[in-house]
Amino acid sequence: MKITIERLGRLQAATFDLSKDLIVFVGPNNTSKTYAAYLIYGLSAKELPPPRRLMNDGNYAFSLFGLPHSPEPTEIDLEILINRNVSALFDVQLSEYGNSLVKDTFSGTADLFGETKIHAVLDQDALTTLRERVRSATWGVRRGHLRAQKPPESLRVHCDGEETPDFEDFHRVLEDIATWTLRQVVRSAAILPAERSAIQLFSRELLLSRSDVFETASSFIKPRGTARETAARAARSMAELARSIPRYPLPIRDTLKVVGDLATLRQRVAPFAHLADWIERQILQGAVQLAEDGQLTYVPDGSRTSLELHLTSSSVKSLSLLIFYLRHVLERGDVLIIDEPELNLHPDNQRRIARLLARLSRAGVKIMVSTHSDYIIREINNLIMLSADRSGALKAKYGYAEDETLAPERVGAYLFGLTGGQPLPVEAAGFSV
16 A cells, blocks of 8 residues: 655655555654654544445435345455455545544644545455454444344355335445445554553553543543533633643553553563564673563563663663564564664664664564664665575574565655655665665
8 A cells, every 4th residue: 555645744745655564764853753653653543434425315325236236135245345446435534534533643733634635546455454444354344124244254245135225325335335334554663662651651641640630530520410500610610621731642542541451461472582582682681571460570681670661771662562462462463663763772782773673574564664774774685685595504694583574666765855755765785775
């Protein structure tokens, strides 16, 4: 899928090919690299409403699936929607609701993001991925007397009912099917913002502060006196909330939620625990664990002492949440976005992180990073060059594994300047910047 973003911060226009396994944003400070990464994350994290015409025009909904305009129980072929219409429908959805998505992602106002535009084109790679995702899923809905069910390993939805459905019921079922299909276009995403260390250190205080605000607000709106007096207190409460609750961008809000819910998320088992172990062994020389109070702690190798994060090195603070994501959050097919993966790391460890990102991308996680690290860029280029080592002699000589190499055609690189993000050619020797 190719996403075009226009007029976002200093970014006047740029098109990003999200089909790549590893995407690298580079460039000076204040050139909207983080803005672009945040917006791509917001696209994954927020569910947009269906396009207005899909909701309002029943005949249009029927035509999307190549159906006659009659509400007869039938088999609905999703291949028609995917092959002919879903790309245009997704772009219309972004055109209609992209601006509200931007404002919610950045907690910004219309004067900052009112002119931002997002467009999308689903290329063959994206359509193939969408088709596989839709085929494997099970889904169903009921509208009035009409039932629709899509079994696994099928691209057909079977519709039936106790009696002949009316046109409106069938229209709503088609709207539901199209909306569900649109939601499969974008992969699930996780993000590690540059503020990740601070979020972990101060999450308790931030969550307590938010709790205090709601407690104060609730005291205003308890029914006392006349209805008019209660309404006036409620209005003051809303004004107090607006002034007191910090307006963080969506990636920071979501990371706060993750840090506040580590104990629950720990119940999930992700397929990348071995890579979390690798970080602990190769970089941290110790284990990141979850304490009884739900906070991450660190146990150095050879010690039984569990250290709270505020007592650990900056590298532990920077990497502990990544370790948790690898063990409990990330799944194959997800997108992982990391702002400045080099934060607080020695150059040797920056190179190791580059190798980790390559392994993740080879294992089925789409990686997007924004970096200022020459060490990370050089190591990515090394991994690209090593992909041409068919005999394995160079990899063996320098201690690299096959799953750390990167095919140049699977890497995307973008140089951000004062007005745009320029794609960089990625060749057999990597990319120059």
